[in-house]
Amino acid sequence: MSGDQIGNLIYLVLLGSVIAGWFFVQNRNNLNKSLQYMAAWALIFVGVVAIYGLWQDIRQTVQPQQxxxxxxxxxxxxxxxxxxxxxxxxxxxxxxxxxxxxxxxxxxxxxxxxxxxxxxxxxxxxxxxxxxxxxxxxxxxxxxxxxxxxxxxxxxxxxxxxxxxxxxxxxxxxxxxxxxxxxxxxxxxxxxx
Incomplete structure (x- = not known):
């Protein structure tokens, strides 16, 4: 991984942590529901990271060729x-x-x-x-x-x-x-x- 990619990963992890913390604080009375929301957001986050990582391969596949x-x-x-x-x-x-x-x-x-x-x-x-x-x-x-x-x-x-x-x-x-x-x-x- 390059330095830019590591920096992007750290930024995304921090952003995900802030969002998870906000959900936890907002729904502390209903902890089970908060955990469900956090799991959903974690899956969305992992999906976005996977798409970002595979974007070059996807673009080469869909891009018209000579x-x-x-x-x-x-x-x-x-x-x-x-x-x-x-x-x-x-x-x-x-x-x-x-x-x-x-x-x-x-x-x-x-x-x-x-x-x-x-x-x-x-x-x-x-x-x-x-x-x-x-x-x-x-x-x-x-x-x-x-x-x-x-x-x-x-x-x-x-x-x-x-x-x-x-x-x-x-x-x-x-x-x-x-x-x-x-x-x-x-x-x-x-x-x-």
């Missing part, structure tokens, strides 16, 4: 709860999660994603720069042997590796231009080849 329709040549990406669109691509045979960024010119990999895709990040030359919302970052130009999603495979794909810290790899316009259309409709991003 869908590839090979016969129609389309890829549907659901909007994530944070408002972004994410896509999973196979880069040199390794799954890499990208955030779709129509404001980015190129495909940009995090150093970790590049390493997992077989790129030796120790020998990269960060000679180019990119302008971001957080300022200028150093980048290294690379060529990806293969990038695939569903039935679509592209070879010799130009990309960059970010020299700084970056949470997600970016799928920019240099790759998105390979699709005939890009449409946002009904909470989905639809890419058509």
């Amino acid at each position: 869908m590839v329709t090979a016969s129609e040549g389309r890829i549907e990406l659901p909007r994530a709860p944070d408002g972004h669109y994410y896509v999973n691509l196979q880069v040199n045979g390794t799954p890499v999660r990208f955030v779709v960024d129509t404001g980015a010119t190129s495909m940009v990999l995090t150093r970790d994603a590049a390493r997992r895709a077989g790129i030796d990040d120790q020998n990269l030359h960060f000679l180019t720069e990119a302008m971001t919302a957080n300022g200028v970052v150093r980048t290294a130009r690379v060529t990806l042997d293969e990038v695939a999603i569903g039935p679509f495979t592209d070879t010799r794909v130009p990309a960059y590796v970010n020299g700084g810290e970056m949470q997600n790899s970016l799928l920019g316009m240099s790759y998105l231009d390979r699709f005939a259309s890009l449409q946002i409709t009904g909470g989905k991003l639809v890419l058509q080849r």
Whole structure:
């Protein structure tokens, strides 16, 4: 458990204790009824804690996933709860999660994603720069042997590796231009080849 989770647990236990104490004081003349109320509230409390603990698993189960329709040549990406669109691509045979960024010119990999895709990040030359919302970052130009999603495979794909810290790899316009259309409709991003 992290420090935040322990703090939340302590807060919830204290809150539950205050509520239990209040019921006990209010119903001290009818102790049997008070114990029934306390048991009911304890079960509610345990249920809330269980739902809170399982929320990530529940959200992953109900959240729509990326869908590839090979016969129609389309890829549907659901909007994530944070408002972004994410896509999973196979880069040199390794799954890499990208955030779709129509404001980015190129495909940009995090150093970790590049390493997992077989790129030796120790020998990269960060000679180019990119302008971001957080300022200028150093980048290294690379060529990806293969990038695939569903039935679509592209070879010799130009990309960059970010020299700084970056949470997600970016799928920019240099790759998105390979699709005939890009449409946002009904909470989905639809890419058509």
